[in-house]
Amino acid sequence: MKTIKYCAGIAVLTCVFAAGSASAHEMFLKGKNMFLAPNSDQFIWLVNGTFDKSENSVARDRMADVRIVANGNVTKPAASNWTDDAKKTYSTLSYKTGAPGTYVIGVSTRPNVISLSREDFIAYLKHDGVLDTLASFEKDSRLANVRERYSKHVRSIVQVGDARSDDFAKSLGYPVEILLDSNPYSRRFGDKVSFRVLYKGKPVANQLVRASYEGFHGHDPSGAHVNAHEMRTDANGRAQFILTNKAVWYISLIHMQKVKAADVDYESNWATLTFQVR
Numbered sequence: 001m002k003t004i005k006y007c008a009g010i011a012v013l014t015c016v017f018a019a020g021s022a023s024a025h026e027m028f029l030k031g032k033n034m035f036l037a038p039n040s041d042q043f044i045w046l047v048n049g050t051f052d053k054s055e056n057s058v059a060r061d062r063m064a065d066v067r068i069v070a071n072g073n074v075t076k077p078a079a080s081n082w083t084d085d086a087k088k089t090y091s092t093l094s095y096k097t098g099a100p101g102t103y104v105i106g107v108s109t110r111p112n113v114i115s116l117s118r119e120d121f122i123a124y125l126k127h128d129g130v131l132d133t134l135a136s137f138e139k140d141s142r143l144a145n146v147r148e149r150y151s152k153h154v155r156s157i158v159q160v161g162d163a164r165s166d167d168f169a170k171s172l173g174y175p176v177e178i179l180l181d182s183n184p185y186s187r188r189f190g191d192k193v194s195f196r197v198l199y200k201g202k203p204v205a206n207q208l209v210r211a212s213y214e215g216f217h218g219h220d221p222s223g224a225h226v227n228a229h230e231m232r233t234d235a236n237g238r239a240q241f242i243l244t245n246k247a248v249w250y251i252s253l254i255h256m257q258k259v260k261a262a263d264v265d266y267e268s269n270w271a272t273l274t275f276q277v278r
Contacts, residue, residue, distance in 0.1 A: 029156035034276035054090035100161025194240035203237025213247035
């Protein structure tokens with residue numbers, strides 16, 4: 001068994017993982033149906049694990065920001081709008097839609113610190129496909145233990161009624177963001193979707209990005225999950241892929257870099273975006 005310590009302030013929580021599974025959880029906002037009626041009660045799940053299975057809910061004090069952008073207006077749901085299932089495997093946000101439009105729902109977590117042995121850090125980078133950091137770490141680093149500060153920034157685009165709005169392209173001010181170039185609800189099966197990746201508001205070149213959809217299952221020889229599309233951004237932080245199925249889609253990335261700090265060695269910002277294709 002391998003032990004991984006997560007540190008937030010002075011609190012330390014020790015978690016035990018099976019050997020070879022030192023990877024962190026991805027986070028997604030995911031609705032059962034993302035085509036919604038105006039002026040109706042709705043909910044969306046915060047999935048923390050893989051796109052298909054949430055492993056644990058997210059504590060409210062870990063959420064640095066929760067917001068809904070609709071028709072140019074921003075609302076920030078209260079903590080009381082969140083509930084967890086009985087086993088605390090996922091969290092649910094309840095909210096009410098208003099006028100028709102394309103809404104954006106966002107959640108950003110506070111930074112946390114993970115401490116790993118060199119062996120576990122390499123296994124984690126391999127499993128989660130952080131290939132650039134993996135290559136440079138194995139080549140240049142002699143660290144026996146690695147401290148990583150990480151946070152997650154997720155957004156979901158839902159369509160309320162028939163009228164579309166440009167809120168889908170609004171920045172939420174998160175450290176890393178995936179912004180679509182066109183409204184996903186104007187896209188159909190077989191169309192291309194293009195997007196850009198920003199870190200602190202600036203384009204990220206050569207960022208590895210993955211895209212896939214609910215129901216897609218593929219694994220490489222090591223057993224790691226394979227996505228429907230894998231691509232890198234160009235010099236302007238842009239990339240594109242083809243919608244090859246009618247389903248709920250996601251785009252995901254891990255932006256990781258080495259940092260010069262007294263308390264951490266690396267910093268990562270995880271980002272995902274979800275929408276539905278008919």
